Amino acid sequence: MNGWEQVLALLSSPLMQRALVAAVLVGAAAPVVGTFLVQRRMALMGDGVGHVALTGVALGWLVGSWAAVSPADSLAVPGAVVAAVVGSVVIELVRERGRTSGDLALAIMFYGGIAGGVLLIKLAGGTNANLMSYLFGSISTVSTGDLWWTAALAVLVLVVGVGLRWALFAVSHDEEFARASGLPVRALSMVVAVLAALTVTISMRVVGLLLVSALMIVPVAVAQIVSRSFGRTMLLASAIGVGVSVVGLVITYWNDVPPGATIVVLAIGLYATAAVAHPIVARRRAAGRDPHPDVLDDVLVAASDPACAPEPSPGPGTTGR
């Protein structure tokens, strides 16, 4: 089989088709929300919400096994949505209060989320393999039903996140000014929190709950190295998210490596490359340009450095103006 036939085989596999659609949607949506989280200095929020969502997954299982629905985990995603939304709203409320004791409360909530989830999944009759698939992703098990959920939520996140980007930017950039403009600061903060929760649940299948935050944050970290504006950062981060998700998934089609970890390692590799390469490129571009604004000052100094004097100095003892 030559290369072209291999690509056709990849694209004609229904399993791979579903996985690719999910990867593109999640890869595009997660960094959009991540940009607002980074701007709000809440880069780790997705991580905490992911921890809490595991308890939601387990509660969904437990309810499913009581109600004897089949398959047993069909209520896992709705459970994760509910737990993630509740968790992110609590995080936002703690942040709004700005209490130092809130930090400790959040830590307890996150560890409680993981421990409770692991315990409850066992009680509901889940196996270690089930647990691992939620923690580290299982894109190869995406069913058509899952895909519809993922697609609908990803489109919702993209429409709200991009449509309200100026208002969400205003609140994330300068909350005090947003309040003094009469913007509904609390409602908009809650919109960011709920978007983060929904992103966590749709990314769960692709990269797993423990790596969800990476897909939201690392593309933003790469984009902000090379962009100058907020809009460009968001657009570029979204493109990087799609790129690493698709490439990571395709790698796992031919090699037996876990997709979630592959996607995250690719993104971090991109970050390292950009972080090393950008200063070299930027230095070459900035050579010969004085970064200081040309403003008068009122200190008197002897012009000891001829490069600092705008006019040729007539002799010793001239001022450095």
Add this chain to the structure above:
Amino acid sequence: MNAIEADGVQVTLGGQPIVRGVDLTVPTRQVLALLGANGSGKSTLVRALLGVVPHVAGSIRLLGAPLGPDVPWQRVGYVPQRMAAAGGVPTTALEVVVSGMLHGRRLRPPRDRRARALAALDALGVADLQDRRVQELSGGQQQRVLIARALVREPALLVLDEPTSGIDLPTQGTFVDALSRLRDAGTTVVVVLHEIGPFAPLIDRSVVLRHGRVVHDGPPPPARGEHGDVDHDHTHPHADPEPPTDGPDLTLEVTP
């Protein structure tokens, strides 16, 4: 109509009473300076008047409406003391100014946002900074961007919180010019100042706070001691003294 009507405003932060029963009525077209030492509660008072921090007692009306969603927020401009230290996402000066077009009834900027934001930056002489990251700008440049963000919505009431702290003299002059143009156009201005300095000719009325209470309301009060001299300026733009020379400045003379 009054631009600001505040009655018995009290603000408590962290259990401490910061503003204690302030009554303040600012008629439209007035330029009011709010003076006081560091920690006298002047910044907290203006932040409470705009709803940035909550007040525990008293009533506040802005441009005729009680503080809340009914205030015509598109006509209120606020210039905070300094640029918010937000997260690391790069943001251009133009984007910061565009965010000034949003208010309680407008969550998306208008279509002509770019032209309007550029005009506001140009009015403060910083149109060339439009595509620069605000994180990389100097303090004075950031302050101009913040003023442009407040002016882009063409406010009827402009509130500035120490616009000149840490700003060099030429830039302060630009701010005074910008404010006098606004006053001539009929804008009500409330400016929090540490010292009146270059704003003196603009100020119609001054209110002095001490320990969270109004202790003076009327014409600008005389300052203490030598600070009250007509020509005394705290920022001291001296005439150039003898410039230092590069030659030896230490002479050794033996006197019998």
